[in-house]
Amino acid sequence: MKIAIIKYNAGNIQSVLYALERIGHTALVTDDPDEIKTSDKVIFPGVGEASTAMHYLKGKKLDHLIKSLTQPVLGICLGMQLLCKYSEENDTACLGIFNETVKYFKADNMLTKIPQIGWNKIYNLKSNLFSNVSEKSYCYFVHGYYVSARMHTIATTDYIHPYSSGLQKDNFYGVQFHPEKSADTGEMILRNFLAL
């Protein structure tokens, strides 16, 4: 199986590669359109800021490429947010696979920290991506922006209010948490993605 991890100016890309290696797979970290197009699975990772990331993707013409992919694609954290239509983070037009707006959390009191950093539960799991993953499993999150829970939601998490911790439309999947850092649960989700 050929797996491509899209290389762009976002942090955390190595972590995804190492996580795949831990479950017995190798992957290519690349921004080469041909390599990405001919992969069986594509992972679109990311920790960073939306407008800088979109600017870079456009510069490399990866924006059109990502939209045109027909194999399973998994957006992680910022990668998932960039698959949405628009992000409030620096007023950024994104890729528009999911017709959703990415919004900034508003703290309801001083004890609610933003960004959310740490382990939270995922529930209402509705996809093969979560095969053999129990409802209310803990995953590791680091994010200040979120997507509301709506029609493409395949996993929900509560922080201040319920929101989408997983999205799916056709061949596009997105998770707000970091499966590559979510211990055994995360490894199961990565295995499930590779088995799609």
Add this chain to the structure above:
Amino acid sequence: MLAKRIISCLDIKNGRTVKGTNFINLQDAGDPVELGAFYAQQGADELVFLDITATIEKRKTLSELVNKMAHHVNIPFTVGGGIQSVEDVNLLLQNGADKISINSAAFKNPSLISELVKEFGSQCVVLAIDTKKEDDGNWYVYLNGGRTKTGMFCFDWAKKAINLGAGEILLTSMNHDGTKNGFAIEITKLLSENLPVPVIASGGAGNMNHFTEVFKDASADAALAAGTFHFKEITIPDLKKYLSQQNIAVRL
């Protein structure tokens, strides 16, 4: 609901874990990678590796170690100790560290915080503060591993660092560290209830109830311990089970 985090801290010198450990299951308790993977398997929510090497070779050794760690550990980890510059941080993140912690260098040059935040984002910049309550009743910032006192109040420095973009505070009370008498409730509470970023309490863990106190009474977001885990005075599975029984949200 976001779980309270239990963090295991390992001190590293010349690529080896220091402070003796008595894990019988481990081939080599001095190997930080093996020990880190062990804690991850035990249910630690995060790891902190604190490099206390004092040689010029340290950067290379440390980044190689971080790279091995990133291959073997499936939970987030922070690396700290002697970080001075954007280049230092870049090397560690490139090798797979999730976050870095800065301490004295940030105090001496606060713009380091904003430079790091601009380059890598708040989420990976942890500000470590060593603080001590003096006879005048105030908590002061100490530098250089607790050897140098400053005139700055802990709360003021934390607030300033957050304004510059620090994403988390790792707060160690020198009055409590090593005592096993419990965490510093007063200063932890002051910071965690009045600042907008997560606070990791460190120093003083001696029994499981100390963790309950720091989460319930001081609203800490995370609690860190080293020796008490290394010497198995508390095991992480027992601790999490206990905290869960106290109605504290933890990842089981």
